[in-house]
Amino acid sequence: MNHADHASGSSGASIFWVALRAGIVFLLVCGIVYPLVTTGISQAIMPHTANGSLVKDASGHVVGSALIGQNFADPKYFQGRVSSISYQAEASGSNNYAPSNPELLKRTQASIDAWKAANPDVPVDRVPIGLLTNSASGLDPQISPASAEVQVPRISKLTGIPAGRLRALIEDHTEGRDLGVFGEPRVNVLKLNLALQEMLGK
Amino acid sequence: MGVLQIVLVLAVLVLLVKPLGTYVYHVFSNEPNRTDRLFGPVERAVYRLIGLKRRDGMTWRRYALSFLLTNIVLVALSYLILRLQNLLPLNPNKIEGMEETLSFNTVVSFITNTNLQHYSGETGLSYFSQMAVIMMMMFTSAATGFSVAIAFVRGLTSRGRTIGNFFEDFVKAITRIFLPLATIVALVLVALGVPQTLDPTLTVTTIEGAAQHIAIGPVAALESIKHLGTNGGGFFGTNSSHPFENPTPLTNVIEIWSMWTLPASLPFVYGKFAKNQKQGWVVFGAMMTLFLAFLALIYASELRGNPALNALGMDASQGSMEGKETRFGIAQSVLFTAVTTAATTGSVNNMHDTLTPLGGLAPLAEMMLNCVFGGKGVGLVNMLMYAILGVFLAGLMVGRTPEFLGRKIEPREMKLIAIAILAHPFIILVPTAIALLTDAGRAGVTNPGFHGISQALYEMTSSAANNGSGFEGLADNTPFWNISTGIVMLLGRYVSMIAMLAVAGSLVRKTWVPETVGTFRTDNALFWGILIGTVLIIGALTFLPAVVLGPIAEHLTLR
Incomplete structure (x- = not known):
């Protein structure tokens, strides 16, 4: 699994490894971190509207x-x-x-x-x-x-x-x-x- | 007042096109600029995390393989989460795991940027699924579409062998465009009333002593990326008509700008890449002309109202208010409808099933043409495809080899474009016919007469155009509708994307022909007319019979 050498995409398998890692990274960033951070900020500074007015x-x-x-x-x-x-x-x-x-x-x-x-x-x-x-x-x-x-x-x-x-x-x-x-x-x-x-x- | 508010929204949009387009151009031109200092370190960390060592340009085949594999990974992860959501955290309302065909439909729907929803968010998804599947896919599918559009433009306007590096484009679309904008818009929406909480459904006692259960959740975070990424899937079943998703006319206007400015600025980005701004404005002008025609049709039709209903004797001066919200009235409702189907977002702030027949025809036609602004990237790509077709037709008329941006258009490109153009009506009309001929398909149709045909036609058109709005009366959470629309969405997204990358890959390697006085110009008013003509002729020829059987027949019989 020497994919690091081919990471720019010189074979299908190495592209797959980058794609897999990209999928997991963006699942965490866009699917967990982003909504939790916006929830935190909203609850801290705008609790009335954030909780349903x-x-x-x-x-x-x-x-x-x-x-x-x-x-x-x-x-x-x-x-x-x-x-x-x-x-x-x-x-x-x-x-x-x-x-x-x-x-x-x-x-x-x-x-x-x-x-x-x-x-x-x-x-x-x-x-x-x-x-x-x-x-x-x-x-x-x-x-x-x-x-x-x-x-x-x-x-x-x-x-x-x-x-x-x-x-x-x-x-x-x-x-x-x-x-x-x-x-x-x-x-x-x-x-x-x-x-x-x-x-x-x- | 109605016309004034529409004009104001349009004016601000036009003012935003140039600054936003310039910013997007700088993101993807890959030349050093000031924003690198802010985003550079973050992106280098992401490249390390995903194992991307070198960021060389890719051939079109490698680019296509990269985006397909990334999408397959995201589909697999999301499918697992939906099936197992009852076992995962952040499920305060105790939602069960999702059924197989519905899970299939949902992951396909979100990865293809369609956001057709056969579930209802309040009862079908845990908060974890709303975040880790729905919001995540809203970012990643939008970034995929954006990247492919940019790669296509590079193929059209540059020389060499490569059309860019998919992973670099994908990462930058998220770090420099979608994440910062989504965070800002989400917080503005919270300030204006949209909830953002992880608390479960509220229970209150009303002043009459009855209990009311109010579904709530992390709505604002979803709402912002839903529009910025032209995704369109709502947190709640009734989407942006729900007062928690879209509480005031001001949030309505913000949501309209959110979904419209990025697609509208893409023609400008194209002009920058082509080093000829007029090319971009001609494409923008053609899109805006078609948009205004459809907007006028739906506005007039909804103001006039439903003659059958008005005959019952109420004061009908408000227009057709069935299926619309008081705060939006006719103007904000029809503007939202025209924009959401043009930009292929598919969020709705009124029920499209209850639109008057001609009012419902306008969104249907915009999705059939699929190039009036269009969603993340796809609309520009389709419009440029029509532009090449227009050049080809004009070339045939005067007997010259057609050229576009200094490259000869030859049989290979025309064949690929013919495939992409014919695929769209094929995957709309054939599945609609199948749905209307089978019991399983007809079982979903809930309105009698001609409107029943419109319901099936709208559902397939919305799937093929990756829009995702619906004539929501359709009882569509059945294996037949889940699987058939799932397949249509996949074909609608990937056939044209791969065909267009192939065109880009073939054009980027051609030698440039110098421009002479005999060159047919594609940056003037004449070409604007040819472009609109090509779009209308192709669209009218293929879809007119189906449209006559549905909305037009309903209009003629409604009195």
């Missing part, structure tokens, strides 16, 4: 992640988008219905009927399409400001909080486009509901 309620209990949507079953809370996995964040996913798939129309029609039953004061043609369709991840934490706005009459009726105060709450929780241009304006549903809960508690 967790959100606490007023009493200090962790109630979720600011980045991961949740299911809100109680109609007095603001609701997020349709999720085919009911916001189970151990495994992300969506229906992946094709635009021509009849199941897509059936599911959306069911969402529309549910909307009409829960929100008799707001006609469907005012409801943004985003609120009645499935997100890509099934975990979309946000809705558009208009999607929050159309829920105000229902929540106001159920909680007794005046519509004006709810609208102000939405405005406070609206994030603009990143750097003023990128992406879309949006409202984080979990943070909005936490604020709503606080308002109800008082």
Whole structure:
């Protein structure tokens, strides 16, 4: 195994030995050292985001992640988008219905009927399409400001909080486009509901 | 606002091409420069560790053998880790070992830079596998592709017998390009919200008192190299649409630049090697023209939305939001889709299966052409192949022996190029036909009608182009789909790479013909037009019938 003399590759066998050693070296460098070093630095200087941007309620209990949507079953809370996995964040996913798939129309029609039953004061043609369709991840934490706005009459009726105060709450929780241009304006549903809960508690 | 954000992303990309291209040229020109002082000692240590004593240039055969053997070693190591991951450390979520055909598909998928995923990361991989298999292969397959592209460019532009030393190129691609960039981008992503931890899945109690389990892990480290290496395999099942992989529009833009700038700067690197910058800009211009056409198609189509769905009476002014995320909206979603299929990354920030028919046609067509920027190296190589074909066609029209960069193009080169060009449609269309004709293949198709054809066609196209995105409704974790796409990925990667190295090996030894007034120029606007024409004619001729049966038929029947 005198491969050192031929290391520049003068025979197939010597190339194989270099390839084998290269494979092991880069398995260690790229597969072990690199992720562990980035983990170490991130945990040391950015522990909040590195550990999932967790959100606490007023009493200090962790109630979720600011980045991961949740299911809100109680109609007095603001609701997020349709999720085919009911916001189970151990495994992300969506229906992946094709635009021509009849199941897509059936599911959306069911969402529309549910909307009409829960929100008799707001006609469907005012409801943004985003609120009645499935997100890509099934975990979309946000809705558009208009999607929050159309829920105000229902929540106001159920909680007794005046519509004006709810609208102000939405405005406070609206994030603009990143750097003023990128992406879309949006409202984080979990943070909005936490604020709503606080308002109800008082 | 939608158009403005797209224009801004494009403008920054174009500004980055020259500085990054110059840097990449200095890495691979092997002439001494300032960065040697920083990287030189590290690289010499690596050469010692891998037993590389001399770094002589290699012939194309030796170069091909070297990269093949290295890839075989990595495949073997990774296969073992996936099968035995239940026995290995860093498995806090108690994931089982991976099944045989799925392990085969996964290692092939990652070594070929495809990153088609028939598993879901949350439930299929331990943290150790995510690191030692997935991240490791993301570095090494990208470095392999980059090295081969550089070797091809050397063959085209230099004289002598060799096209460089594979191991030297491979090591430098990792030490000088991928590792430093990946570390920086990973830390920026963590700052913007992407997790990076070894803790197991979290369990929280929501404000309604329900339990929610949140999968987490070393996401940022994977996310950065996933895009820089145009790999595309996600940490989570839903890839870059998952809020932990891509939490804000700003991370979305950073991920777009990460996957796009290196492929986009390669034509510039080629121009530097050819000692004629205009050659590089002509290739860049042709790629950008095709890209803009596809981007316009998908943007218009998604804004218009799905007529069948809009007819239900909601306020549809947002566009087609099924399968998209609120924070990205239409503009950031379609830009990501157009870039990820152009740069053959294959990460997705929206579900391609739910795109409107013409919106889904754009990514499909970009992968069929496989030369609109393209992944690590492959896109430039394919585009140069079309360039030689264009020169050949133009030469036939005026009755002259075609020349490219001062070398005569002769039967041997044209035969190799014909093999490489014909292999791509062959390994897409034949397996698609087999999938649609067999019960085992049809079992995976989950949508009725024409879209079912698109699903199978997209999966094979994505495999052949080494892209890795999917129409993810396809139930593809079955022995049929695992093995068939595995074979297609292998052929898609290695047939064209070896054929192109052979072309480079043959061109590098030719005598140069001096340029005269009669020489057909390949650095002007006329050639830009010929290049685009060649790409479209070859692409349209071979793929149009399949595309008509799938997305176009679906578009015409959707109302």
